[in-house]
Amino acid sequence: MTGLQNSENPSRAGFAWRAFAKAVRDHRAKDSRGLRAVVPEIGVTVTDLSRAMGGTHIEPQKVIAICDWMERDIRDFYVPPDHISRAGCFTFTPVKQVENTRQSKGCQS
Numbered sequence: 001m002t003g004l005q006n007s008e009n010p011s012r013a014g015f016a017w018r019a020f021a022k023a024v025r026d027h028r029a030k031d032s033r034g035l036r037a038v039v040p041e042i043g044v045t046v047t048d049l050s051r052a053m054g055g056t057h058i059e060p061q062k063v064i065a066i067c068d069w070m071e072r073d074i075r076d077f078y079v080p081p082d083h084i085s086r087a088g089c090f091t092f093t094p095v096k097q098v099e100n101t102r103q104s105k106g107c108q109s
Contacts, residue, residue: 014079020063021055023077027070028053042069 028049031038035046042049043065044058051058052066067074 010082013081015063016077016079017055017057020077021053023070023072024049024052024066042066 028038035049039046039049044052044062048058048062049066052062063077064074067076
């Protein structure tokens with residue numbers, strides 16, 4: 001999973017909230033029981049599960065509980081930071097030094 005997640009900085013590690021929400025909704029669709037019947041076995045509240053399905057940020061321990069319920073590894077939703085070397089910010093081309101002609105001609109600023 002790559003890409004900007006919820007407008008986070010790609011140079012920092014993140015969490016794929018949209019992918020997590022989709023996985024929760026997909027897993028929830030397989031169960032015909034209501035939310036109130038499901039949440040006790042997960043260990044979260046109805047509000048927590050609803051927020052997770054909507055892509056809203058929830059506390060890490062609740063994300064782990066939901067991942068356990070879905071039998072998914074939490075790292076499935078981990079977005080690693082982009083590395084500077086891959087971003088092409090630096091080149092190994094030598095920089096040509098140019099004499100400052102303004103000062104060499106005796107001009108003053």
